[in-house]
Amino acid sequence: MRKGIGLIELVLAIVVIAISVMSVPMMLQQGNRNDTYSMMQEAILAARTKMGNILSYQWDDNARDGNNTNGRLRALDVLGGDKALDRNDTYYPERRIGHVYGDLRRKMMAAVTYPKNSVDANFTDINDFDAQESNISWQGSATASDRFDYLDKELKLETHLYYVRDTLPVGYDYNDTKLLFVLDPSTKFPITDTNSTNIKMVELNVTSKAYPAFIFRSFSCNLGETNLYERALP
Numbered sequence: 001m002r003k004g005i006g007l008i009e010l011v012l013a014i015v016v017i018a019i020s021v022m023s024v025p026m027m028l029q030q031g032n033r034n035d036t037y038s039m040m041q042e043a044i045l046a047a048r049t050k051m052g053n054i055l056s057y058q059w060d061d062n063a064r065d066g067n068n069t070n071g072r073l074r075a076l077d078v079l080g081g082d083k084a085l086d087r088n089d090t091y092y093p094e095r096r097i098g099h100v101y102g103d104l105r106r107k108m109m110a111a112v113t114y115p116k117n118s119v120d121a122n123f124t125d126i127n128d129f130d131a132q133e134s135n136i137s138w139q140g141s142a143t144a145s146d147r148f149d150y151l152d153k154e155l156k157l158e159t160h161l162y163y164v165r166d167t168l169p170v171g172y173d174y175n176d177t178k179l180l181f182v183l184d185p186s187t188k189f190p191i192t193d194t195n196s197t198n199i200k201m202v203e204l205n206v207t208s209k210a211y212p213a214f215i216f217r218s219f220s221c222n223l224g225e226t227n228l229y230e231r232a233l234p
Contacts (some may be wrong), residue, residue, distance in 0.1 A: 039210050043155055047206050047216045050157050054129050054202055059220055060115040061125045075099075075108045075224035076115050080195035082167045084174050087112070097174050104227040115196045115222075119161075126200060126220060127191050130161040158205040162188035164219070166198045183219050198222040 058064060058073055065071035075096070077087060087096050087108050094107045119130045134157040165187035172180055188201055204216040 039155075039208065043206050043208060043211075043214075046155065047157060047204050050134065050159070051202060051204055051216055051218050054126055054159065055218060055220060057124070057126045057128075059126065059200065059222055061118075061127070062113055062116045063125075063222075063224065065109065072227055073225040074113075075106060075222050076196075077108065077112045078196040078198055078222065079114060080163070080193075081197040081222075084168075085166065085198055106224040106226055108224070114194075117192050117194055117196060119192065126202060127161055129159045129202070130191055132159045133157070134159075154209045156207045158207070160203045160205070161191040162201045162203065163191060163193060163195075163197045164188050164199050164201045185217055 063073050065074050092101045119127050200220045202218045207213040
């Protein structure tokens, strides 16, 4: 039997090697796509967590009855909102259309009270997150186990608060059994504007060098809160 590699075997080996080499860029490209997808999922999760944290704060500092931490949240009067949502004392005192009369139901302040329309460093309402920036990054030469498992080391979350218009589309009113309400981000204006409405928009800008920027938006309404029955202590 003749030893050595025949021409056919050699050609087949070259073809196999060539196919393998050609697949390397595709494998690398797919790996990069997987990393980008993972980083985007990380960013979405971070943005959702941040948004959930912001929305856990009260609508406005002035919404707390008695202006203290134990007071009940009330609906506030606004200057630039839909007039149909203004307080209507002929309907029920301290209430507007849609409020149900009852001691434990949502209602407004006893006296006309407008939103604070300011931003401070106390982080006591959602306004205070306006123009706040969060960066997920690391510096230094620590090992991966000493840092965190984020693939994206340049993730930035920037928060902005706005008012948006709260008027119903033409042809609808609050006496209808069905309503169409459109939350339009294009109608936004600064949260510090005294021409307040009943809807605030939280806008979260997410940027990174690894993928295109995207925006998360959520809306918070001037509703106040219901009271709850509590079991009396023995």
